[in-house]
Amino acid sequence: MLDDDMPYDEMTDTQFEEFCFGLMQELGFVNVDWRKGTGFNASPADHGRDIVAERSIEEFDGTHHVERWFVDCKHYKQGVPPDKIAGLLTWAAAERADVALVIASNYLSNPCKDHLQLYQVNNRPPFRIKHWERPQLKKLLEGKDEFVARYVEARPRTEAEILAAEERRTDKLWYYRKELLYHSIQIGQRAPLEPEVDQLIKSAMQQMEDQYKGDQDFVIPGDDQEEWNAAYLLGELSALRWVLGDEWNNGDS
Template sequence: MVDDAGMPYDDMTDTEFEEFCFELMRELGFVNVDWRKGTSLNASPADGGRDIVAERQVEEFDGAVHLERWFVDCKKYTKGVPPDKLTGLLAWATAERANVALVIASGYLSNPCKDFLKTYELNNRPPFRVKHWERPQLSKLLEGRDEFISRYVDARARTEAEIVAAEEYRTNRLWYYRKEVLLHNIEIGQREPLEPHIDRMMREAMRQTERQYADDPDFVIPEGEHEMWNLAYLQGELSALRWVLGDDWNNGDS
């Protein structure tokens, strides 16, 4: 199920979002889908305001089938999309007689942008329909498409920020586990007590870590027969993540 609070494309670049929209159009049944990127740059300066051109089969009541031509402009914006960013799409839809001009926004169109589109349709009466899919519409379109999400979106390369966050989380888990073991060994007499100020600082750091991960039931490695296996698995994950970030193999420091 898609969670609108965290959409699968949120961490994508502009180009990755265009590719996501391209694959989504195909998933929705569009045919002859053409991604007009044409460059290796992060943006597509030569796309003429239509990142994607696609066709949709429409069946009439009498069974006749014809193709609608859609021009699609993809907008990966953290803020509302401004009106001037849609003029290229509308110009090309007019010049090349598209049936639909579609804006796909990762977030939302700005209110001035929505007013602009309404005014444009009222004053120009274009021969094509103007549509826009914003975040809520995309969330609805992705409902029930878990296979598509896992096949395409979840298979993308992780960003460096995602890798760093995963490494930090596992480092904190390992650090906390080792401090628990240290305190246990002190309590049973297998280790000498720490200096009072060091003990106090360590316990406060542990309390801060507990507050930070209070809502995460998997943070603390549970005691029991699987404890050593869970610890080894955690160290393996940590070693792999650190290697990806440029460290040597088998770095288990915490």
């Protein structure tokens, strides 16, 4: 799985908490409780932890004991600051959790990591402190393709992705239409272009071939299906432009 497979930055706070809730279940935790409690994006009544989960541990002699994990989900595009994990540590100590875990959609800030180290040295808490950042999440998700697909394949496209797709298909449609133009000239349906116009178009086509060289989504036509390709692209382009607020059937290229 690539680092950017999971759309963490595009999730809302609630969606990231939902992802963490699902991840805990996927990793084998039981009695996983998402303590959201409200329909709002933030839940001030979660008492320092977004999720409470249990993990069964088997000892070497075959006996079992259960660990209780308090999980705080931090959806930040920048580093998580130290003050944002204070509630987790306070409630983990007050309610005697076994593990206090911070799951970050990005990374903890360096001051936050320093704070956690000092907290362990100065307080010697009865619980373990763990944090999962993007590299740890990537490793935990290895081999869990079906779980990852819920968030990658089914997610809505961002406006940036739609704009990029619209631009690419505009270029492709322009190129295909020029292929059709030269094909019609070749078979005698149209008169040859003026030399200056012909040179400008061929130069622009060459620049486009260079621009999209190696791009598997931009296949330079080399068969007899240019007309079908142009019609297909017109449909794609019209749909993308409609999503972006244009009128239907705008196929200008």
